[in-house]
Amino acid sequence: MKFAGKLCALPLAGAFLTQIAIAEPLTVQANTTVPVKLNGTVDSVVLGNQRVADVAVHNENLIFITGRSAGTTNVMAFNENGDQVYAADIIVTVDTSNLVTVNRSGEDYTYDCAPECVPTPSLGDERSFFSSVIGQENSLDRRAQGK
Structure with missing residues (x-):
């Protein structure tokens, strides 16, 4: 394999080693909770802004995200090796009809x-x-x- 071919194959190999599930933005209403099923086992979860949303870990494959106040934040999940296995933006809306x-x-x-x-x-x-x-x-x- 020529050197240029090896360079092209390198990013593809990296993509297969760590599969990150980057989800579509998740919209949650304030004061409501939605379940998020995760592929693979998760060891830790990080939330960007706890004033906008909250996250509760049910088990290594299921988390619950609760909207706290209107705004945008993000959530990331990592396996025991520290590899990111899930990421999503969270958009919290407020039901203004009432x-x-x-x-x-x-x-x-x-x-x-x-x-x-x-x-x-x-x-x-x-x-x-x-x-x-x-x-x-x-x-x-x-x-x-x-x-």
Whole structure:
């Protein structure tokens, strides 16, 4: 085999050694969870931004991704040798069909009204309303985690 032929074959050989499953972007609604089945065994999972999404490892072939807030992040999974075996961008959307924004004296207050209206702070809402609701949500998260 000529030298030029060997150089062309080298990238192809590398592609067969490590098969990375690069998935299509995964769209998840905020506050919902989707299962992701993985080919091969996974030893570790890395998530780009934990404020946008969360990941829970069920077993070495199944993870669950939960949308936390609107935005984009990514997830990568590695086998025990450190080889990347899965990668996907995660797009978290918000279902706005039940959202109601009340404007009082020029300040916005957002509520999710399905089936009853509960405060759902959104960027641009009145500062103390936003801070108060976020503080309560953070407190509930800490309690749920046993902190």
